Every structure is written in C-alpha cells, then in structure tokens.
Amino acid sequence: MDLNRQKLLEAYEMMKTIREFEDRVHVEFATGEISGFVHLYAGEEASAAGVCLQLDDRDKIASTHRGHGHCIAKGVEVKGMMAEIYGKQIGTCRGKGGSMHIADLDKGMMGANGIVGGGPPLICGAGLAAKTLGTGGVAVAFVGDGGSNQGTTLESLNLATIWNLPCIFVVENNGYAETTPSKWSVSLSGNAVDRAAGFGMPGVVLDGHDFFAVYETAGEAVDRARNGGGPTLIECKLNRYYGHFEGDTQTYRGPDEVKKVREAKDCLALFSEKVTRDGTISGADLQEIDDRVMQLIEDSVVEAKAAPKPPAADLLTDVYVSY
Amino acid sequence: MTTIGILANPAAARDVRRLIARASSISIAERCAIVQRALTGLGAVGIDRVLMMFDRGGIVSGLERAIEHHRRDVPLRWPELEILEMPVTGEARDTLKAVQLMRRKDAKVIMVLGGDGTHRLVAHECGTIPLVCISTGTNNVFPEFQESTVAGIAAGAVAKGLVDRNEVCRQNKRLGIRVNGQPQIGALIDICITSDNWIGSRAVWRTENLRELYLTFAEPDAIGLSSIGGLLKPVGREAEEGLVIELGPCDTSRQKLEVPIAPGLIEPVGINGVRRLMMEEPGRIRSRSGTVALDGEREIEFAKNDTVEIVLERDGPLTVDVSKVMKKLATKGRLS
The missing domain is CATH 3.40.50 (Rossmann fold)
Structure with a gap:
C-alpha cells in the first residue's frame, strides 16, 4: 500500500473533517436554524476516505441522501457545504440544494441524491463517457443497503457489466434501510455483495470501519477499472452513529448498540491507534490536525449563519441547464 | 444424546x-x-x-x-x-x-x-x-x-x-507463534513474513513483498503460499518436519519460481534459501518490520522493537x- 506519512495525515484529516462536520451539524440542526432534512454520515468515514483517496481529478462519484462525507472526501469545499446546508447564497449550490443535493461537478462530485438508488445510473453514464473519451477516469456510486435493493441499482449493475464500464459500486451497509434491518430487507440474508456474482462481477465484502482495508481494496478496484477490467461491487459493513435522519428516535436499535460500536469500532480511533504505534506519526501531529479541523468547522458555521439567503429573484436561476 | x-x-x-x-x-x-x-x-x-x-x-x-x-x-x-x-x-x-x-x-x-x-x-x-x-x-x-x-x-x-x-x-502439525513473548493463535499451514506495513485487506498476493515463509507441509499441487514450498521441496502432512524459505524481490534473489499464489494468479517469487524446519526447533524471524500473515491472511503488524518467534509443533488438530x-x-x- 502506498501510504506514506503525508498520505496517512491526509487520510486522518479527511476523516476527522467529516466527523466534526457531522457532529456539528447534529448540534446545529437541533437549534432549528437548518431547514429540511439532514442524514449524517458520522461513523462511516473510513469508507468515503478509503475510496476517494484512491481517486483523482478524472474520476466522478455519485452519492446518496447521506452524502456529506462523500462530498468532503472528493474535495468539495467545506465552507460552501455548510452554507449550502443552511440554505445560503454562498453555498455550493447557491443555497438551493440543501443537504441532500450538494453537487460540485468541478470536483467530480455528481451530487448527493434524494432518490434512493439514484447514483448508480449516473455513474454508468460517467463511466461510459470516460470509456468513450478515453480519459482513464473511473466512476464510483455509493449506495446504502436500502439503495442496493432498488431497480435502478440492479439495472446499473447489469449495464456496467455488459458495457464493461470503469464503475465501482460501493454499498455502505450500515445495517438499516431507514429503520428496517438489512437482514429483513436485503435478499441473500442481508449480503448485497452476493448479488455481484449474479451479474458476473467481482464482489468483495470488508470491514468498513477499517480505513486500511477499504483503501487497499478500493485501490485494486480502481486499478482494475482504469485498465479495462470492468466494474466491481464492494460492500462495506459499517455503522452510523446517528439516526436515519436527525430527529429519528431510533427505537429500532438496541439500547447500547451505538455505544458499543463507538467503543469498539470507531474508525478514527482504530486509525489513530495504528498510525501512532510505531512513532511514524505522533499524537501531536494528530492534535494539530484536530485543532485545524475544529477551527475550519467553527468558521464554516459562523460564515454560513452570517451569509444571506438567495433572493426571490434567483428563484429560477440555475434550475435549468441549456446545452 | x-x-x-x-x-x-x-x-x-x-x-x-x-x-x-x-x-x-x-x-x-x-x-x-x-x-x-x-x-x-x-x-x-x-x-x-x-x-x-x-x-x-x-x-x-x-x-x-x-x-x-x-x-x-x-x-x-x-x-x-x-x-x-x-x-x-x-x-x-x-x-x-x-x-x-x-x-x-x-x-x-x-x-x-x-x-x-x-x-x-x-x-x-x-x-x-x-x-x-x-x-x-x-x-x-x-x-x-x-x-x-x-x-x-x-x-x-x-x-x-x-x-x-x-x-x-x-x-x-501446527506452527506456534509468540510476539514479544506472548503466544498468539498459531497457523496450520503457513506463517509468512511480508514487508507490508499494514494488515489492510488481509490477503497476501504481492509476491515482491514476501520475506520469510514457514510451512508445516507443502504439497506440489497446492494453491497459495504453501505452493512455493511444494514446488521447491515438498513436505508431507505427516512428515516430522516443516520448511523455512527465505524470500525476496525477484531482481535481487538467487532463484525465481513461478507459483500459483492465489486462484487465477501465477506470479514469480524470489527465493534466497530453503531449509528444513525441525520439530520444536525455536526460531526468531529476521525481518525488522512488516506484517505476519497466518495461513494466508495478514494478522499482525510488527515494528523494529518487536520480537517474533515461530516453532513447529506436533499438537495440531x-x-x-x-x-x-x-x-x-x-x-x-x-x-x-
């Protein structure tokens, strides 16, 4: 694995930024200042970071309703994202998209998506474009276990296979499709990865809390896709720390379920413990990142709150695109 | 009942x-x-x-x-x-x-x-x-x-x-392993020392990273790490000995061998030495840092201050x- 000190620090900063961003949105949403819904990604950071650190500017991703982590990992600017969630004019989508529709095409981020299973068809298009134009680009769709059941996802697996597209489908199985356990909603006893074989596609399952496992596996999938090997399905088994949406009372989860996961499987804690063990990276190095991230998030919230909302005159701007 | x-x-x-x-x-x-x-x-x-x-x-x-x-x-x-x-x-x-x-x-x-x-x-x-x-x-x-x-x-x-x-x-047979004197869960077929820094996805397939291989038995028709021993110097499941193989990158090693390192993957391996591993013979690995793979999966990360000892034992399952x-x-x- 090509993980030098610089790359490890980058990975930590990415995961820490996602965590602090989500923890802060959790707090701010409770004040009532944020409109609409938010679905938080805290706990799942290793998946977004492990995959996106294997991508470059040629590559595209499509996300889900739980998209903040993917946006940050693909390089979308954090202050713009926070402002977008607040519905402000300086937001990534000028305040008109909100949490579930953050997109930044310049960064290869094709959008969070309010449609469950909405991302996979998009990456088939992106993958076909990359293949046709010969850019060497790869397209990645993140879907949840619920999204993996959608016809759009299954059709996309088929399409990506028959066209041998440079596509990677990352199923982030956090155990619940909204409130329904994946064992009850996903065939093959809750294992989306087993569907890959039905499409003649390699499928890999891994511990989505383990950055190193995700990073190495994603690297192989990306190499394979770039070299004409075709699509891959990766299922990351992981956990979300918050409810399906903010305000979800989570009566479908065990009383200590999240507490136990936080104690035993926290991706940031596992990562920190590993990289500091042999002294290559020190606790002080990580603390420096923590401080920088905390300041960034604080500034993001302050600036987002102070920014103006889009004026009524902007209602129809940026809604339709002319080709 | x-x-x-x-x-x-x-x-x-x-x-x-x-x-x-x-x-x-x-x-x-x-x-x-x-x-x-x-x-x-x-x-x-x-x-x-x-x-x-x-x-x-x-x-x-x-x-x-x-x-x-x-x-x-x-x-x-x-x-x-x-x-x-x-x-x-x-x-x-x-x-x-x-x-x-x-x-x-x-x-x-x-x-x-x-x-x-x-x-x-x-x-x-x-x-x-x-x-x-x-x-x-x-x-x-x-x-x-x-x-x-x-x-x-x-x-x-x-x-x-x-x-x-x-x-x-x-x-x-089985291979016992101690890290810094602490016994770990041993292996049934092979213990491989690799130069990988991280456990990561666990599987071992990058042959250029292999450094030392300890085997309980090695059959020529095997797949995976033990095929290296099987194609060099076969050892039976019931033999009173095992095998130790020193490995390295192909371009700096004495001998090169093509082996089926995983299903569908035949790769060259650099060989620097082969010797018998005697029953109960204590041994300490030479590598200073890397990972220990047990029966084909990276399980333990070790650094320069760690000691890793391996011994062939009779009391397997x-x-x-x-x-x-x-x-x-x-x-x-x-x-x-």
Whole structure:
C-alpha cells in the first residue's frame, strides 16, 4: 500500500473533517436554524476516505441522501457545504440544494441524491463517457443497503457489466434501510455483495470501519477499472452513529448498540491507534490536525449563519441547464 | 444424546482476491445449503443435536427459514438445531467462543465450513475434538473440497462410534507463534513474513513483498503460499518436519519460481534459501518490520522493537479422513 506519512495525515484529516462536520451539524440542526432534512454520515468515514483517496481529478462519484462525507472526501469545499446546508447564497449550490443535493461537478462530485438508488445510473453514464473519451477516469456510486435493493441499482449493475464500464459500486451497509434491518430487507440474508456474482462481477465484502482495508481494496478496484477490467461491487459493513435522519428516535436499535460500536469500532480511533504505534506519526501531529479541523468547522458555521439567503429573484436561476 | 458442532464462516471467500485473481465466491445461500446437506447426512446416522453459533452473515437465519418453510408432508430428518447462547460481534473471536462452547456442550465432532483461516481459529480451541473440514474459502490447503452430505455421514459416524476414530483421524502439525513473548493463535499451514506495513485487506498476493515463509507441509499441487514450498521441496502432512524459505524481490534473489499464489494468479517469487524446519526447533524471524500473515491472511503488524518467534509443533488438530470413514462403513456394512 502506498501510504506514506503525508498520505496517512491526509487520510486522518479527511476523516476527522467529516466527523466534526457531522457532529456539528447534529448540534446545529437541533437549534432549528437548518431547514429540511439532514442524514449524517458520522461513523462511516473510513469508507468515503478509503475510496476517494484512491481517486483523482478524472474520476466522478455519485452519492446518496447521506452524502456529506462523500462530498468532503472528493474535495468539495467545506465552507460552501455548510452554507449550502443552511440554505445560503454562498453555498455550493447557491443555497438551493440543501443537504441532500450538494453537487460540485468541478470536483467530480455528481451530487448527493434524494432518490434512493439514484447514483448508480449516473455513474454508468460517467463511466461510459470516460470509456468513450478515453480519459482513464473511473466512476464510483455509493449506495446504502436500502439503495442496493432498488431497480435502478440492479439495472446499473447489469449495464456496467455488459458495457464493461470503469464503475465501482460501493454499498455502505450500515445495517438499516431507514429503520428496517438489512437482514429483513436485503435478499441473500442481508449480503448485497452476493448479488455481484449474479451479474458476473467481482464482489468483495470488508470491514468498513477499517480505513486500511477499504483503501487497499478500493485501490485494486480502481486499478482494475482504469485498465479495462470492468466494474466491481464492494460492500462495506459499517455503522452510523446517528439516526436515519436527525430527529429519528431510533427505537429500532438496541439500547447500547451505538455505544458499543463507538467503543469498539470507531474508525478514527482504530486509525489513530495504528498510525501512532510505531512513532511514524505522533499524537501531536494528530492534535494539530484536530485543532485545524475544529477551527475550519467553527468558521464554516459562523460564515454560513452570517451569509444571506438567495433572493426571490434567483428563484429560477440555475434550475435549468441549456446545452 | 450425540452432539455435533458446525462452524460455518459467513465471511470466507469474499475478500479482495475476487478482484485481483478471479477467485470464486460462495454465497450465503449456498453456504446455507451446504449446512442443510450436512444436516441431512448427520440425521441419516442418528445424530441428535447440532450446535451452531448465530452469525451476522445470515447462515443461521437462512437455516431457520428453511426449517420454517419446509414441506410439512416431508419429514425433516435433521438433528435438533441448537443456537449457542453467546454475544455475536462479527469478529474472529466469535469463532473461538463458539468452539469453546461446543467443547463444553460435549460436541463429539466439529464440522468446519470455511477456508484455511477459519480452520486455524477452530483448531486453536477444539482440543482433541476431531474436525471434519469442508472448504468454502479461497486458498484451500488445509480443508478439502467435500460434498457435505457425505461429510455429514462421516462426521456422524465418528461421533456415534460407528468407526474407530483412531483409525480415521490424522494428527496434524501446527506452527506456534509468540510476539514479544506472548503466544498468539498459531497457523496450520503457513506463517509468512511480508514487508507490508499494514494488515489492510488481509490477503497476501504481492509476491515482491514476501520475506520469510514457514510451512508445516507443502504439497506440489497446492494453491497459495504453501505452493512455493511444494514446488521447491515438498513436505508431507505427516512428515516430522516443516520448511523455512527465505524470500525476496525477484531482481535481487538467487532463484525465481513461478507459483500459483492465489486462484487465477501465477506470479514469480524470489527465493534466497530453503531449509528444513525441525520439530520444536525455536526460531526468531529476521525481518525488522512488516506484517505476519497466518495461513494466508495478514494478522499482525510488527515494528523494529518487536520480537517474533515461530516453532513447529506436533499438537495440531485431529482431522477426520472422510474417505477412510466411508470405506470403513462400506466394509462393515454399517449403512445398510
């Protein structure tokens, strides 16, 4: 694995930024200042970071309703994202998209998506474009276990296979499709990865809390896709720390379920413990990142709150695109 | 009451080797069907109870569904299925705990469905309970491909005493390992020292990173790390010795060998030396940092201040030779 000190620090900063961003949105949403819904990604950071650190500017991703982590990992600017969630004019989508529709095409981020299973068809298009134009680009769709059941996802697996597209489908199985356990909603006893074989596609399952496992596996999938090997399905088994949406009372989860996961499987804690063990990276190095991230998030919230909302005159701007 | 344990790993055969080497996958539905066929075999020889642990992968859920949905007009001649009462974490320690409970509940035989890694964990805790090994993993060297119906009959026959277990069981070797003096779960086939810094996706396939290889046995027709020894200097499963091979990058090594390092992947390996590993001979690895792979999976990261010691031991698990059992049963007419 090509993980030098610089790359490890980058990975930590990415995961820490996602965590602090989500923890802060959790707090701010409770004040009532944020409109609409938010679905938080805290706990799942290793998946977004492990995959996106294997991508470059040629590559595209499509996300889900739980998209903040993917946006940050693909390089979308954090202050713009926070402002977008607040519905402000300086937001990534000028305040008109909100949490579930953050997109930044310049960064290869094709959008969070309010449609469950909405991302996979998009990456088939992106993958076909990359293949046709010969850019060497790869397209990645993140879907949840619920999204993996959608016809759009299954059709996309088929399409990506028959066209041998440079596509990677990352199923982030956090155990619940909204409130329904994946064992009850996903065939093959809750294992989306087993569907890959039905499409003649390699499928890999891994511990989505383990950055190193995700990073190495994603690297192989990306190499394979770039070299004409075709699509891959990766299922990351992981956990979300918050409810399906903010305000979800989570009566479908065990009383200590999240507490136990936080104690035993926290991706940031596992990562920190590993990289500091042999002294290559020190606790002080990580603390420096923590401080920088905390300041960034604080500034993001302050600036987002102070920014103006889009004026009524902007209602129809940026809604339709002319080709 | 005669009891059998079944340990079915839901996670085997789904790692990164599907991507890099076209390794096969076995779905949870198929694993569930394998267990059902084993239950049929066990029921045919009169086994009363089967112990299994609940798994997050869905094998037991599938079994329970199969029992619930079976045709009422067709008698289900399966043993009673008892799910072990234990917390399930989805980690390797579940397997260790389950085998401990199977011992406590007097399982006479344990059927293992998994690859080399699963068998390694079961072997660590099974004591003198014989294992019936069914391969559902990737690099399958320790377990063999067996039809589980027949394996179930054989397991049941040993458990019921229809055959003399001393005549049909093999005593296997194993490799013990200590890190900084602390014993770890050993290996059944190989311990490989690699220059990888991280455990990552666990599988071992980058041959340029291999540094030292310790083998209990090495067969020329094997797949995976032990094929290196098998193609250099074969050692039998029952031989009173093992093998140590010094490895390195091909361009700086004395000899190059093409080996089937994973299903669908033949790669060159650099060889710097081969020697016999004698029973109980203590040894310390030479590498200063990297990872230790146990039976083909990176499990331990070590750095320059760590010491790693490896020793070949006789006290590996007992395994049932299914073919021998069936021949004995045929000869004695025990199934008629």
